[in-house]
Amino acid sequence: MQPPSQDWASLLPAAWSEARQILRKKCGSRTFESWLKSLMLADFDSQKKIIRLACPSEFMANWISSHLSDELLLAWRTVWPGIAEVKVSVRNPESQPLLLDVTEIELPLGDQPRPLPKKPAKKKQSVPATPKSTSPEKKAEGEDQNQFEERYNFDNFVVGKANDLAYRAACTFAEGGKLDFNPLFLYGGTGLGKTHLMHAVGIEYLKRHPNSTALYMSAEKFMYDFVASMRAKDTHSFKARLRSADLLMIDDVQFIAGKDSTQEEFFHTMNEVITAGRRLVISADRSPQDLERIESRILSRLSWGLVADVNPADFELRLNIILKKLEAMPQVSMPEDIVFFLAKRICTNVRELEGALNRVVAYATLSNRPINMDFVTETLADLLRTTQQRVTVEDIQKRVCDHYHLKLADMSSKRRDRVIARPRQVAMYLSKQLTSRSLPEIGQRFGGRDHTTVIHAIRQIEKLRITDEDVDSDVRLLMRQFEG
Numbered sequence: 001m002q003p004p005s006q007d008w009a010s011l012l013p014a015a016w017s018e019a020r021q022i023l024r025k026k027c028g029s030r031t032f033e034s035w036l037k038s039l040m041l042a043d044f045d046s047q048k049k050i051i052r053l054a055c056p057s058e059f060m061a062n063w064i065s066s067h068l069s070d071e072l073l074l075a076w077r078t079v080w081p082g083i084a085e086v087k088v089s090v091r092n093p094e095s096q097p098l099l100l101d102v103t104e105i106e107l108p109l110g111d112q113p114r115p116l117p118k119k120p121a122k123k124k125q126s127v128p129a130t131p132k133s134t135s136p137e138k139k140a141e142g143e144d145q146n147q148f149e150e151r152y153n154f155d156n157f158v159v160g161k162a163n164d165l166a167y168r169a170a171c172t173f174a175e176g177g178k179l180d181f182n183p184l185f186l187y188g189g190t191g192l193g194k195t196h197l198m199h200a201v202g203i204e205y206l207k208r209h210p211n212s213t214a215l216y217m218s219a220e221k222f223m224y225d226f227v228a229s230m231r232a233k234d235t236h237s238f239k240a241r242l243r244s245a246d247l248l249m250i251d252d253v254q255f256i257a258g259k260d261s262t263q264e265e266f267f268h269t270m271n272e273v274i275t276a277g278r279r280l281v282i283s284a285d286r287s288p289q290d291l292e293r294i295e296s297r298i299l300s301r302l303s304w305g306l307v308a309d310v311n312p313a314d315f316e317l318r319l320n321i322i323l324k325k326l327e328a329m330p331q332v333s334m335p336e337d338i339v340f341f342l343a344k345r346i347c348t349n350v351r352e353l354e355g356a357l358n359r360v361v362a363y364a365t366l367s368n369r370p371i372n373m374d375f376v377t378e379t380l381a382d383l384l385r386t387t388q389q390r391v392t393v394e395d396i397q398k399r400v401c402d403h404y405h406l407k408l409a410d411m412s413s414k415r416r417d418r419v420i421a422r423p424r425q426v427a428m429y430l431s432k433q434l435t436s437r438s439l440p441e442i443g444q445r446f447g448g449r450d451h452t453t454v455i456h457a458i459r460q461i462e463k464l465r466i467t468d469e470d471v472d473s474d475v476r477l478l479m480r481q482f483e484g
Ligand SMILES: Nc1ncnc2c1ncn2[C@@H]1O[C@H](COP(=O)(O)OP(=O)(O)OP(=O)(O)O)[C@@H](O)[C@H]1O
Pocket: 119, 152, 156, 157, 158, 159, 163, 188, 189, 190, 191, 192, 193, 194, 195, 196, 197, 252, 285, 321, 350, 351, 354
């Protein structure tokens, strides 16, 4: 059964964001910036599995179609394997895009550029398209008003031991009462919810104080806008915009490390905002004392306020996050053991956990398959491989020998009778699937066999998994033992 269209709409932003990351990597920043960046997601035909992208001109549409169509299809298929076709056409100025692409993080023009951050650019959804006749100033104003992602609110933020302090501090800050501390400094590793909390502060603060102004920007955007304002010889408007906000939030402040002139401006902005009794929220990937190449006067101001850490989610929090996300997808039926499995295995950060969940749901819907353990281990194979504890060829050999009641020495012996040769092939196959060992390395560990023997074993098991149910179920069982 096909899901109703709004289900697709909720999954598309994350998928498009992931596809863009892949495209940037595959095609290089130059091509991406020149040709692909302005592409917008225009439509998704869930019946025919066609993605339609729109770009500003016919010339661009033709060029992209003739030069980059393979890359586009590949990127989409990496994210959603069932996609049949990706079409590029000219944007209809009247129609509203499915997704409005917000400005991606730009490199600063003045201060020494640093590599772009690896995390996906955050997307806003459901932002009304800017009317064509809007003046640039009006547009900037409009962008500020629409800067918060609605779904990043306090209700959607799941609280656990790892983020309790940060959550409570953020709530207090957003209430807008007497300021007991200022600034609020949130820090923690990537993908743990700092940006989510900042958006939640902004949303809540504006809800309670509709006549106030709140401004959120990444430290990179701060840097870029500042440098641009210097070039345009108009730093005045830049300063005025930031310093007049009742609530100012700067995300990922570690990005201005080593940027002297930006830090100078940042320091004065902080000072003015705090002195004027306006609210300031700053986030970083580490605590003030651990931030390097940031001026000490900035660090000391940061430590004046409340410093709250956001820690990696524990199992219970991960479980609750999945359950919360599933609440928003009532059409999805996910068995309890899968929910536990995901919470247990995807423990890097919440962004990855969310990505894994979205991928499973999207693939299942696209391929019309039920969500069960086989499906999930197959769909998330790459992720599980990197997150799983390292499995060694020796572990695999032991498990296979236990399963088939063989001696460990049989894995390396020259004996070729089937009762031994077949399990040995299974062990070679699993070694390729579950470890990062090369074919010669695997052969070496099976009694110094040649890599062509390993290739033969892998092909043999691949064939048998299709034609012989017993072999297939043995392999699945063994695989699950390692992956679970
Ligand atoms: N406690 C939570 N409850 C619900 N969702 C969460 C929680 N923590 C993180 N998320 C989700 O995880 C994703 C990543 O979070 P976010 O972008 O806020 O991370 P971050 O800490 O700002 O990372 P970075 O340092 O890379 O900017 C978001 O989609 C967010 O909604």
